[in-house]
Amino acid sequence: MSKVAETEFPVHELIKSRWSPRAYTDEPITQDELYTILEAGTWAPSSMNDQPWRFSWALKSNKEAFDTHMDALLQGNKAWAKHASAIVLIAARNTFKANNVKNPSAKHDIGMATQNMLLQAQALDIYCHVIAGYDREYVDSTFALESPFEPVTFVVFGRLGDPALLEEPFASRELQARERMSFQELSFTPNHNPKV
Ligand SMILES: Cc1cc2nc3c(=O)[nH]c(=O)nc-3n(C[C@H](O)[C@H](O)[C@H](O)COP(=O)(O)O)c2cc1C
Numbered sequence: 550m551s552k553v554a555e556t557e558f559p560v561h562e563l564i565k566s567r568w569s570p571r572a573y574t575d576e577p578i579t580q581d582e583l584y585t586i587l588e589a590g591t592w593a594p595s596s597m598n599d600q601p602w603r604f605s606w607a608l609k610s611n612k613e614a615f616d617t618h619m620d621a622l623l624q625g626n627k628a629w630a631k632h633a634s635a636i637v638l639i640a641a642r643n644t645f646k647a648n649n650v651k652n653p654s655a656k657h658d659i660g661m662a663t664q665n666m667l668l669q670a671q672a673l674d675i676y677c678h679v680i681a682g683y684d685r686e687y688v689d690s691t692f693a694l695e696s697p698f699e700p701v702t703f704v705v706f707g708r709l710g711d712p713a714l715l716e717e718p719f720a721s722r723e724l725q726a727r728e729r730m731s732f733q734e735l736s737f738t739p740n741h742n743p744k745v
Pocket residue numbers: 567568569570626678679680681682683702727
């Protein structure tokens with residue numbers, strides 16, 4: 550079963566082949582690979598080039614740091630994410646550095662950086678899964694993040710594993726087809742609301 554997107558138009562292979570697995574092998578990813586992915590994130594565009602993304606990361610080889618990050622995930626995510634080889638917490642600076650005024654684009658720009666990281670990882674044959682299901686109170690009490698910084702998402706990274714090794718319901722989910730609404734369905738005009 551292929552999880553590669555079936556597209557109407559010739560979308561780039563890197564975009565089509567990225568998906569969010571839950572099954573990972575034990576094969577480690579290297580520090581250089583993780584640093585390449587993080588640097589790719591920093592080359593995203595951002596409002597005023599403010600670069601509001603901040604990263605806290607751990608490779609599995611650093612057990613203490615890895616567990617500190619992993620323990621933030623809700624049980625339904627931790628159950629499979631623990632097999633990944635690296636984990637990153639992406640935080641936002643929600644004010645501009647220059648004047649400390651609220652940056653309404655901060656989380657938008659975090660998304661830009663995150664997708665850069667996902668595609669860079671895909672180019673290295675490393676798979677990723679973005680995770681917003683985490684315990685915010687745990688993060689607030691464990692990480693020394695204070696205003697204007699706030700946690701946004703975790704991302705786990707690893708080599709693609711065998712879905713058969715997953716427990717249910719994750720094994721079945723891993724085999725489900727990937728679906729998207731078409732861009733035509735998502736389109737709108739100046740005079741009409743989007744249809745959905
Ligand atoms: C901001 C964000 C938060 C997400 N949080 C979770 C999560 O907590 N648990 C999970 O299993 N997947 C999570 N996902 C993964 C999405 O469910 C997944 O990207 C989506 O179903 C599309 O699948 P695909 O990435 O394989 O194309 C998250 C994705 C994003 C972008």
